[in-house]
């Protein structure tokens with residue numbers, strides 16, 4: 001296992017996020033390889049993407065000035081189905097980040113029980129502060145290359161950071177024109193052109209369903225629990241809504257500028273105000289503190305200072321912004337504040353040191369590849385509806401999503417027990433996700 005990890009580092013020494021994601025999985029797989037040494041060959045193949053595309057994305061801004069961004073698509077593993085995973089538009093996007101996300105996606109998609117392989121893509125383009133026309137021109141240019149690499153039975157991208165309903169609409173329109181066909185090639189589409197009800201809500205709702213299962217396994221619940229949420233985008237907003245449904249009290253939200261702490265709780269009216277702020281006027285979370293009384297706003301500090309959001313005294317923490325947003329010291333702050341559970345809404349928001357702190361202190365910890373799988377699972381349901389040329393009701397999709405999250409929890413919980421690590425959802429999710437892909441890879445011959 002060590003030799004596989006060393007080879008990954010030696011091949012791409014400048015990809016720290018990818019190394020981090022691989023190391024965590026390899027650590028978990030040791031007992032599986034002990035049981036079945038033949039799976040070592042599968043592991044060697046699994047750390048190398050099947051295909052990586054990088055391309056130029058030129059576009060003109062409203063002043064007629066040319067910009068040239070970079071576009072990527074990482075098609076990591078298709079052993080159990082077409083590549084599936086989101087597109088991220090953010091200035092920090094590079095191959096290391098996309099390979100880490102695509103690698104995680106392989107295990108996550110396997111855990112959903114649906115036939116989806118793993119991929120991820122995006123660009124270092126920053127939609128923040130751009131006009132709708134600029135975003136449209138960028139999306140059209142991006143798709144003018146991506147379209148030849150994707151397809152409803154080949155690779156089906158979705159949204160991620162910086163890619164919401166607006167971007168998916170522009171991307172889909174361009175694909176349809178270029179390919180001259182109307183197929184379910186993207187998920188997260190608008191309802192009027194093949195989208196699924198509940199897809200926008202799915203990651204946040206699914207996260208809270210998973211956390212509810214985890215709490216319930218210890219005889220606890222969201223009822224009356226104080227909850228810290230980071231981020232204020234798609235995942236954070238709907239996690240907040242589901243926490244309210246289950247009787248919890250969300251008290252924080254953030255964006256890259258800083259975080260708000262509302263000790264009286266973010267209720268439904270305030271959440272609806274945040275949704276308008278973020279999804280319509282594209283404002284900053286700081287404005288919440290100007291709008292509502294008794295709210296504290298704390299500006300983000302440049303690294304290496306601590307993010308004080310995690311010093312808020314809460315029962316449950318749901319990091320829903322981005323990778324590596326809780327380090328070891330911030331994890332200690334949560335433990336000292338009395339938190340009993342942490343569930344990742346974002347991908348890899350907790351560093352390995354943070355995860356160690358949680359596990360050592362007996363905090364219930366849900367890794368993103370299990371707890372945020374509701375988004376891609378519902379994308380899978382969108383693909384099924386597109387293939388059937390049918391639309392299911394809100395209740396139908398929500399019920400299926402809830403069922404999938406309950407199953408993922410059970411699968412991760414039982415697998416951890418079976419391999420002698422009870423309560424370790426990291427190991428349980430990694431092993432359960434791996435076993436299905438390993439079996440499929442072996443059956444097909446390692447290609």
Ligand code: NDP
Pocket residue numbers: 159160161162163164203231232233234235236254255256257320321322323345346347372373375376
């Ligand atoms: P959005 O773009 O809708 O929201 C992202 C939020 O996180 C914003 O509030 C943003 O603030 C904040 N944020 C982003 N980058 C940083 C940063 N470097 N520092 C501080 N804050 C930051 O994205 P999503 O809600 O869709 O995604 C959030 C996370 O969830 C990501 O890790 C994504 O990979 C993961 N995820 C998303 C799924 C989905 O279905 N959307 C599915 C599974 C996982 P600002 O606006 O200031 O940048």
